[in-house]
Amino acid sequence: MNHSATPIAESAPIVEVVAAVILQPDGRFLLTRRPGGKVYSGYWEFPGGKVEPNESLLHALERELWEELGIHVRQAHPWITRVFSYSHATVRLHFFRVVEWEGQPSSREEQELFWQSPHQVDVSPILPANGPILQALSLPPVYAITRAAETGIEAALQHIERALQNGLRLLQIREKQMAPDALRDFAGKVLELARPHQARVLINGNAALAQELGADGVHFTSPQLMAMSSRPDPGYGLCAASCHNAEELFAAEQLELDFAVLGPVQPTLSHPGLSPLGWRRFATLIRGYSLPVYALGGLHREDLPIAQEMGAHGIAMLRGIE
Structure with missing residues (x-):
C-alpha cells in the first residue's frame, strides 16, 4: 500500500x-x-x-x-x-x-x-x-474525540478547555446524536476554545458544517470514505477518515488524505459489533503504509508508546479529553 x-x-x-x-x-x-x-x-x-x-x-x-x-x-x-x-x-x-x-x-x-x-x-x-513527511510531523501524537452526549455539553466544554490548557492540539467533534442546531452551537464553542491554543478541530462527517464554522478539517466516516472518488476540495482543510480494514486504508491512501484512524485495536463500548484487531493485526495492516495512522479503540495515554512501536503515528481516544 x-x-x-x-x-x-x-x-x-x-x-x-x-x-x-x-x-x-x-x-x-x-x-x-x-x-x-x-x-x-x-x-x-x-x-x-x-x-x-x-x-x-x-x-x-x-x-x-x-x-x-x-x-x-x-x-x-x-x-x-x-x-x-x-x-x-x-x-x-x-x-x-x-x-x-x-x-x-x-x-x-x-x-x-x-x-x-x-x-x-x-x-x-x-x-x-519530504514535503508530506514535514506535514505529518506537524500532527500531534494524541487525537481526542468528543463525547458530549455522554458527559453533557457543559461538562464536555470544561473538559476540552482543561485538555487544551494541558497541551491537547488535535480534536474531533463527533456527536452523532446531537441535533443540528445544538451541534452547530457546540462546535462553535469548541472552536472558540481551541483558537487561542492553535489547536486544530475536525468535524466528523459534516463537511458543510466544517466549512460554515471555519473548522480545521473534516473527519470522514468509513462509509463516506468508500463512497468518495477523489480528495475533497482543499478548502476543507485537513481530511481524515475512519478505517477498520485493509480495503478502507487503501481507499484513504488513494485519496491522499492527511491521516487515517484505524481500529478498534482493543474492545470498546462505542463499537460493540466490531471485533478488535489487536496490536499484531494493527501493525500488519499499516506496515509499509504511506499515511500517518492513529490507533483507536479502548486505548489510554499509557498506550502511546506501544502504538508508536507498532508503527502508529499516535493514538485517538474518546476519553482523551479528560
Whole structure:
C-alpha cells in the first residue's frame, strides 16, 4: 500500500531507502544538507541511505546513521513508507522515528546539520519527497474525540478547555446524536476554545458544517470514505477518515488524505459489533503504509508508546479529553 508521488513505469526498478526522523523530546527533528557532488546537492533531507542487498531495514538505518552522523540507534520505530519518482530513480522511502540514540550527531560526510521544528522549517530547498513527511510531523501524537452526549455539553466544554490548557492540539467533534442546531452551537464553542491554543478541530462527517464554522478539517466516516472518488476540495482543510480494514486504508491512501484512524485495536463500548484487531493485526495492516495512522479503540495515554512501536503515528481516544 505505497503511495506514488508520480506515475511509475512498470519496468522501473525501485531503490529501497531508509530515512531517519531523529526526534528530540520537544519535537525538533534533524535535517541534513546534501553535500556538493551528489544528486540534488544543496537540498535538505532526513538522514539515511540505500538498503544493501539482504540487509534488514533496521540494520540499514543503524549503519547509515553511524556512517553519516556517528550515532548509535538505541530505539527506532517504523513510521511512514512512501514511493517517489525522481528523474534519476524511483525510491521507496522507509521512514523511522528515532527516539533514543547514543552520541552527538555530527557531520561525517561534509553535510550540514540543522535541528528544525515541525511548525517552523527554516531551511530550503527541501528534497521533494519530504514535503508530506514535514506535514505529518506537524500532527500531534494524541487525537481526542468528543463525547458530549455522554458527559453533557457543559461538562464536555470544561473538559476540552482543561485538555487544551494541558497541551491537547488535535480534536474531533463527533456527536452523532446531537441535533443540528445544538451541534452547530457546540462546535462553535469548541472552536472558540481551541483558537487561542492553535489547536486544530475536525468535524466528523459534516463537511458543510466544517466549512460554515471555519473548522480545521473534516473527519470522514468509513462509509463516506468508500463512497468518495477523489480528495475533497482543499478548502476543507485537513481530511481524515475512519478505517477498520485493509480495503478502507487503501481507499484513504488513494485519496491522499492527511491521516487515517484505524481500529478498534482493543474492545470498546462505542463499537460493540466490531471485533478488535489487536496490536499484531494493527501493525500488519499499516506496515509499509504511506499515511500517518492513529490507533483507536479502548486505548489510554499509557498506550502511546506501544502504538508508536507498532508503527502508529499516535493514538485517538474518546476519553482523551479528560
